[in-house]
Amino acid sequence: MSKKKVFVETWGCQMNVADSETMLSMLQSQNYETTDQVEQADLVLLNTCHIREKATHKVLSRLGALRQVAEHNPQMKIAVAGCVAQAEGEKLLEKATNIDILLGPGKIDQLPELLTRHEETSKTVSALGFKKGRGEDHPHAPVEASTTVKPTVTGKAEITRFVNIAQGCDNFCTFCVVPFTRGREISRPAAEIVAEVKTLLADGAREITLLGQNVNSYGHDLVRDGKLAETENGPFVNLLEEVVQLPGLDRLRFTTSNPHDFTKPLAELFRTYPKMGRYIHLPVQSGNDEVLERMKRKVTVAEYWERVRWLRAVDPEMALSTDLIVGFPGETDEQFEDTLKLVEAVRFSFIFAFKYSPRKGTAAARFREQVPEDVMSRRLAALNELQDRITLEMNLAEIGRTREVLCHYKSRKEDNVYYARTEQFRLVKIPAERDLVGKIFNVEIIDANKTALVGRLV
Numbered sequence: 001m002s003k004k005k006v007f008v009e010t011w012g013c014q015m016n017v018a019d020s021e022t023m024l025s026m027l028q029s030q031n032y033e034t035t036d037q038v039e040q041a042d043l044v045l046l047n048t049c050h051i052r053e054k055a056t057h058k059v060l061s062r063l064g065a066l067r068q069v070a071e072h073n074p075q076m077k078i079a080v081a082g083c084v085a086q087a088e089g090e091k092l093l094e095k096a097t098n099i100d101i102l103l104g105p106g107k108i109d110q111l112p113e114l115l116t117r118h119e120e121t122s123k124t125v126s127a128l129g130f131k132k133g134r135g136e137d138h139p140h141a142p143v144e145a146s147t148t149v150k151p152t153v154t155g156k157a158e159i160t161r162f163v164n165i166a167q168g169c170d171n172f173c174t175f176c177v178v179p180f181t182r183g184r185e186i187s188r189p190a191a192e193i194v195a196e197v198k199t200l201l202a203d204g205a206r207e208i209t210l211l212g213q214n215v216n217s218y219g220h221d222l223v224r225d226g227k228l229a230e231t232e233n234g235p236f237v238n239l240l241e242e243v244v245q246l247p248g249l250d251r252l253r254f255t256t257s258n259p260h261d262f263t264k265p266l267a268e269l270f271r272t273y274p275k276m277g278r279y280i281h282l283p284v285q286s287g288n289d290e291v292l293e294r295m296k297r298k299v300t301v302a303e304y305w306e307r308v309r310w311l312r313a314v315d316p317e318m319a320l321s322t323d324l325i326v327g328f329p330g331e332t333d334e335q336f337e338d339t340l341k342l343v344e345a346v347r348f349s350f351i352f353a354f355k356y357s358p359r360k361g362t363a364a365a366r367f368r369e370q371v372p373e374d375v376m377s378r379r380l381a382a383l384n385e386l387q388d389r390i391t392l393e394m395n396l397a398e399i400g401r402t403r404e405v406l407c408h409y410k411s412r413k414e415d416n417v418y419y420a421r422t423e424q425f426r427l428v429k430i431p432a433e434r435d436l437v438g439k440i441f442n443v444e445i446i447d448a449n450k451t452a453l454v455g456r457l458v
Contacts, residue, residue, distance in 0.1 A: 003033045007041035009062070010153055012049025014255065015211050016082055017153055018162040019108055020047045023081065025150040026112050034155040038069055043077045043115075050083035050181050052357050056092070059084050063096040070098065077101065077118065081108060083181035087360075089128050100124055105182050106131035106167065130183025131167050149203045150196075159408050159438050160251075161205040165193050165239070169213035171258060173285075174296045174363035175325065175356065178213050185212075187219050190228075190239050197243055206438050207251035207406060208243065215254045216261035233265040240266075244273045250440055251406055253425075255281045256323075259307050260298040267310035270318070278315050279349070279425035282307060283323035287342030288335040291328055294367070301342065308346060319349040319424035326383055327356040327376030329367035336379050343386055349394060349424065351387045355380050388450055395426065395448035402444050402458055403428070407436040420455070427452040 006027055010020040023045060024034065035041055044066060048059050059080065070076045079101035085092065086104030093099055101114045107127035117125045152158045168183040169176070197208050212218055219235025222228035231238055244252045252275050259282055270276050282304075286292050289300050311318045324339060343351065355376040358365040405420035405428050418436045420428045420443070429452050430436065430443055443455030 003031050004042040005035040005040050006032045006043040006045055007035050007038045008045045008047065008153055010047045011058075012047075012051060012082070014162050014209065015164055015213070016047050016049060016105075018164045018211055019082070019105055020045070020153050021150045021162070022164075023047070023108050023111050024153070026109070028151065030112055030115060034151060036155065038066070039073060041073070041076055043079060045079045045081060048080060048082035048084035050087045050177055050359070052354075055084050056088055059092070060096055063098060067098050077115075079103070079111070079114075081105070081111075083177070086128055086181045087177065090126075093124060093126070102126035102128070104128045104130070131186050149199060157204050159205060159406070160207040160209060161200045162209050162211050163193060163196055163200070164188070164211045165215060166212035166218050170217070171214060171298070172296065172363075174294065174367075175328065175359070177359040177362055180361045182213065185214070185217060185221055187222050187235075189222070190219070190235070190242065193239065194242055194246070197246060197249075201246060201248040204438065206249070206440075207253065207408075208249060210239075210243070210252070210254040211256075212254075213256065214258040214261060216257050216263070216266065234263065237263070237265050237269060240269055240276070241273075244269075244275050249275060252276050253279070257282050258298075259284065259304050262307045264310050267307070267314055270311065271314040274423075277425065278317055278423040279319040279321075280311065281321045281323075282311075284342065285323060285325050286328065286331075286335070287339035288331075291331055291335050294330060295325075295328060295364070301338070304342075317424065319426070320346060321350050321352070321425075322346075322348050324351055324353045324383065325356050326353065326379040327371035329356065329364055329371065330369040331356075331371055340383065340386055343383065343390070347390055347394065348387065349426065350391055351383075353380060353383050353387070392448075392450045395450065395453055398426065398445040398453050399448055400445065402442050403453075403455070404440060404442055405430075405455065406440050407438060410435075410437055419452075422453070428455040429453070430455045430457065432457060 008020050010016050049055060066078060077100040078098055080099050081103050082105055085102050093102060100118050103110060106129060110127040114125045114127060166185055166187045168185045169178045170185045172179050216236055218239060219228055223230050228235055284304050285295055285297055287301060403422045405422050407418050407420040409419055411417035416431060416433055418430045418432055420430055422428060428443060442458040444458050445453050446456050447454035
């Protein structure tokens, strides 16, 4: 029997990438294989993100383009998954009549069932709502992970693979839509996570990144519900200790960390286990305490600095990146200056900076004193200019040093050129006559710019 073809588009965070790979794994059992040609697809799967403004418009625009493609392929089915599907629900179906399947991120395990129902009825089907805790959806289901290899979104072998360890978030930051699109935090059992990591390593992965809206709070719900014993260092530290010692693993990373749940024992793991590298993403969002309080971040600037000191006491060269929002409602010029001062003092390797975007249903969307667009644009430009200078200075300081790197992929544009990451997560371009993908080796840094380093094999 010839295989059906699925075309996947994934927008947004790494968790969406992992969700897409999970859905692709399910589709394998439905006789599907991936294609990079949308015109050839029997099924188009759009896995959407709702973090930024105009997310719905982006989805509707893509669906409009797909309507034209479907004129030449009337058998093509369209599934819309992810956070836009959950947030917009039936309203999205009213605006886009070419959606055949609609499912939220908490219901992706129902994709095969929805496909079958649609094929039987030719009607639009949907599954929305949030994932329930272990045992509530399937009270007698065993806790185990499939040994089926999860295909990648690219359809190619990847050195880095993502593993979702929890779904949802309990923090309710006033700017964030995640609790409304992914629900409350639900942690996966550790045994299930470890089994999945083992499968990915056996398939050739060398670096694993554990994912959660707030990975540091992993397992708190399991402890609260009596499904996991309380320990001195907490369930996330225990999970990391188990995963980092698995055979075949060269690098272990995790994201995203909320600073208020970041502990000193977690920082100390970087000293104990070199495979965890010398880099962490630690979002701060603002450098001003009043803004942080309005954001409901549950951390002060002083407490954020405490976490930075823990990490750099473990390793003075510990690289940090962060998320920053400019123009949060009520943010004054003086409060924004505090953010610039924090960036200058911490010296992040890089940042993800955004203008505040009001999201329906969040508390901040109802706040008065919304900052004008031109003010937000000016602040974002100033912040990026500062960080670009810092990033370039830090990259130029690497010239002449020897760094250990893990090679991730071969250049698609240049012959005999490879790209790797240092332990500090800096990107390195390496000319080489032999295949380097998946290997760890030393390079001498011979050049640098804002985007990447240039290395020479040692």
